[in-house]
Amino acid sequence: MERFTIVESAHVVPERIVTNDELATFMDTSDEWIHSRTGIHQRHIVSNENTSDLATAVADKLLAQANLSADQLDFIVVGTMSPDHLTPSVAQQVQGRIGATNAFAFDLSAACSGFVYTLSMASKLLATNYQRGLVIGAEVLSKLVDWEDRSTAVLFGDGASGVLLQQVSTETGLLAESLKTYGNQSEFLTAGRQQNMNHFAGNIVTADPYFHMNGREVYNFATRQVPVVLSQALEKAQLTANDIDVYVLHQANARIIASIAKRFGQPIEKFPINVTDYGNTSAASIGILLDELRKNGAVHQGQKIALAGFGGGLTAGALIIQL
Ligand code: ACO
Numbered sequence: 001m002e003r004f005t006i007v008e009s010a011h012v013v014p015e016r017i018v019t020n021d022e023l024a025t026f027m028d029t030s031d032e033w034i035h036s037r038t039g040i041h042q043r044h045i046v047s048n049e050n051t052s053d054l055a056t057a058v059a060d061k062l063l064a065q066a067n068l069s070a071d072q073l074d075f076i077v078v079g080t081m082s083p084d085h086l087t088p089s090v091a092q093q094v095q096g097r098i099g100a101t102n103a104f105a106f107d108l109s110a111a112c113s114g115f116v117y118t119l120s121m122a123s124k125l126l127a128t129n130y131q132r133g134l135v136i137g138a139e140v141l142s143k144l145v146d147w148e149d150r151s152t153a154v155l156f157g158d159g160a161s162g163v164l165l166q167q168v169s170t171e172t173g174l175l176a177e178s179l180k181t182y183g184n185q186s187e188f189l190t191a192g193r194q195q196n197m198n199h200f201a202g203n204i205v206t207a208d209p210y211f212h213m214n215g216r217e218v219y220n221f222a223t224r225q226v227p228v229v230l231s232q233a234l235e236k237a238q239l240t241a242n243d244i245d246v247y248v249l250h251q252a253n254a255r256i257i258a259s260i261a262k263r264f265g266q267p268i269e270k271f272p273i274n275v276t277d278y279g280n281t282s283a284a285s286i287g288i289l290l291d292e293l294r295k296n297g298a299v300h301q302g303q304k305i306a307l308a309g310f311g312g313g314l315t316a317g318a319l320i321i322q323l
Contacts, residue, residue, distance in 0.1 A: 039254025112311025114283025161287025
């Protein structure tokens with residue numbers, strides 16, 4: 001077991017809400033199509049903020065809630081696939097802005113598995129000699145969306161979330177995990193291709209910021225592979241699906257979540273869903289849901305929860321956590 005406790009959780013989303021009906025005013029789509037296929041009704045979209053702004057707001061909230069100063073942090077890890085720059089990373093921008101002078105900071109890129117991968121890596125840091133750190137998932141996916149491609153534009157939203165983790169000696173923390181990468185299926189979901197403009201470049205690869213996704217393949221991947229990683233993590237923890245109090249899954253599509261609940265023979269009530277309000281916020285989604293569940297009391301100390309993410313890479317990952 002990798003011991004830690006979740007001291008605080010927080011999330012922020014941009015103020016601007018874009019409903020399915022609003023999308024239908026400039027795109028050939030409808031609330032009926034989007035809602036019936038995905039469960040999404042609306043998403044939050046930035047006007048001026050970038051990923052580092054949302055991530056910094058989450059960091060500020062976490063420190064204020066915990067009544068800690070930034071110099072008490074040992075590390076900041078941000079899961080993101082939509083950083084402001086290639087360098088500095090979002091985590092480094094956050095570290096500078098909040099004045100976390102004793103913390104090292106870096107980003108981790110694992111698309112919609114970003115929160116799970118980042119939390120897993122943070123648990124390894126806490127198992128060594130680091131005491132306290134922030135795990136943040138932050139995305140401004142709206143800058144990667146081709147707003148003329150209805151097959152992807154309706155799916156994504158902007159937002160950020162995070163947890164403040166602290167090393168403890170109690171029997172809480174990560175019981176088991178299963179992280180998987182399937183790079184041979186990477187072409188099913190790509191975004192943000194870079195251009196090589198060097199003087200010597202031969203076949204110039206042109207830049208392409210936009211999402212390209214084979215939705216059906218990603219759907220099939222998620223419904224097949226999330227049960228695999230969840231089962232592997234449960235087996236390592238010597239637990240059964242019944243032992244888990246709440247399943248906090250990446251919020252991409254309500255139908256994917258329902259299919260996974262059915263596969264495990266678990267009541268859908270154990271699989272909370274908020275994709276309706278936020279769309280797919282990639283690395284931010286699990287943390288947004290976890291924060292809502294902690295704040296409304298549905299997730300609390302003493303419970304066992306399972307977190308699972310899946311998406312670009314392709315990647316999948318599951319963590320079993322004792323709160
Ligand atoms: N509005 C109306 N019609 C649409 C829209 C839209 N927004 N988008 C596509 N259509 C049309 C298509 O053109 C197609 O029409 P056709 O049959 O005339 O060609 C029809 O609807 C069906 O399209 P499909 O793509 O087959 O629809 P599907 O049932 O597969 O649903 C969806 C698409 C919702 C994207 C689904 O495949 C899905 O959820 N996939 C998983 C995506 C995902 O979870 N990604 C997560 C990872 S993201 C990350 O890592 C960042």
